[in-house]
Amino acid sequence: MNRALRIHVYGGPDALKIDSIAMPTAASGQVVVQVRAAGINGLDWKIRDGWLQNDFPLPLPATLGVEFAGEVIEVGQEVNGFAIGDRVMGPMSGLGAYADFVAIASNALVRIPASLTDERAAAIPVGALTAWQALFDAGELKRGQTVLIHGAAGGVGSFAVQFARRAGARVIATAQGINAGYLRGLGADEVIDYRTSPFWERTKDIDLVLDLVGGSALANSWQVITDTGKIVSTAAPDIAAHTPAGKHGIWFQMRPDAAQLAEIVGMVDQGAVKVEVSEVAALSDATAAIERNKTGHGPGKAVIVFQ
Ligand SMILES: NC(=O)c1ccc[n+]([C@@H]2O[C@H](COP(=O)([O-])OP(=O)(O)OC[C@H]3O[C@@H](n4cnc5c(N)ncnc54)[C@H](OP(=O)(O)O)[C@@H]3O)[C@@H](O)[C@H]2O)c1
Structure with a gap:
């Protein structure tokens, strides 16, 4: 059957x-x-x-x-x-x-x-490929840059925190406070509890926002990016319609890529990615x-x- x-x-x-x-x-x-x-x-x-x-x-x-x-x-x-x-x-x-x-x-x-x-x-597969491609293909994240990841404790965010940290970026994560220890264990430099703390009052000069949440998390993110900063969203397909003049907002969709997935699975196998x-x-x-x-x-x- x-x-x-x-x-x-x-x-x-x-x-x-x-x-x-x-x-x-x-x-x-x-x-x-x-x-x-x-x-x-x-x-x-x-x-x-x-x-x-x-x-x-x-x-x-x-x-x-x-x-x-x-x-x-x-x-x-x-x-x-x-x-x-x-x-x-x-x-x-x-x-x-x-x-x-x-x-x-x-x-x-x-x-x-x-x-x-x-x-x-x-x-x-979906979480890891989405995280990898959104950070590095769409987001062009580089060593030494700062990335803010909204929804960091979920299926995509858990990989994104680890990949960004491994790439030498400074990682700021938003999540429920209960997940702060989990995210620090994955490599987040700072965790902001979105339920109690407005992230836009605590962050600025962000090179890349990875938006895995949409809604007010996305709406409040334009003010924290640098002049050349970007927001890549996997949660708001209409991001282009809401991108303020002079800002850079990108809707991202994962594409299957067996070679990329094999590389990531290799890192998991070696214990380098959880x-x-x-x-x-x-x-x-x-x-x-x-x-x-x-x-x-x-x-x-x-x-x-x-x-
Ligand atoms: N475009 C694509 O190709 C693609 C691919 C994969 C996924 N997606 C989409 O991307 C989004 C994330 O996927 P996912 O699998 O990671 O989902 P997920 O596992 O549900 O993770 C999202 C996390 O966001 C957190 N959250 C909720 N409200 C928040 C807020 N206001 N600020 C910060 N964090 C908040 C929740 O964690 P807490 O417990 O910390 O609240 C939740 O675990 C979903 O909308 C999904 O449909 C799109």
Whole structure:
């Protein structure tokens, strides 16, 4: 049986159903992976609630889920470098990771090192690639610069703090006070509790703001950047419309990149980068776990396990 967590209509938590769907087969260049764990992302409930239906219309029913870890069970033609039984991880190029079995292009995949459990592997692809690309490709962060990371304790921010620190930047993070120790452990030089302390009164001359929150966090950030500073947002697709004259605001979207992911996974394998799994939920509890992503959750990323 191939169970899949799908929406048939847009709506709240009740819109998610566990269905039995057809087994996928591997087309040329693809493998079929038995999913063991899949990372929960804000995109899940944004799609479920219908926030994105105008910009990204989906044929319904649609299986949610954008990243996974699992085991190759079928190899299509023209696939090099992967065999049945390999443990692999990756981002989907679209949706569909919340299923027992997925067919996926093999060139999007990275092998999971023995040091990594499926749960930890599933927490890496989207958060780590987004953090890396937003900081260094879109944000062009350099050694000696100062970066302010909003939403630093979440799935993207936890990687961004570590990558920015490793690159020699000074890292200021905003998060709930309860997460301050966690973020200092990842390398943040300063942590500002957004619930009790206006960050715009405590920071200035910021070279790069990585906005993982949007709303008032983004709106209050224009005043803290330098004249040549930038704001890169993964949370506000309309940032361009709100960018004041003379300021530099960039909407950023992650792109799958197996070589980049392999490099990051290598750092995790060597213990140079930490992966925090905030929660491991069974598929039967996935609806509630996705809702917890919307309403607040522990540091790092929650994953759904398929057993
Ligand atoms: N464009 C893309 O390609 C892309 C890719 C990945 C993710 N995203 C989006 O990027 C955003 C971040 O993703 P994520 O996976 O890291 O989400 P996440 O795990 O939910 O993390 C966001 C964190 O923001 C914190 N937060 C909430 N309100 C805040 C505020 N006012 N100031 C500072 N921190 C605040 C929360 O932590 P506390 O516990 O500290 O409150 C939460 O853990 C989401 O909107 C997601 O949909 C976009």
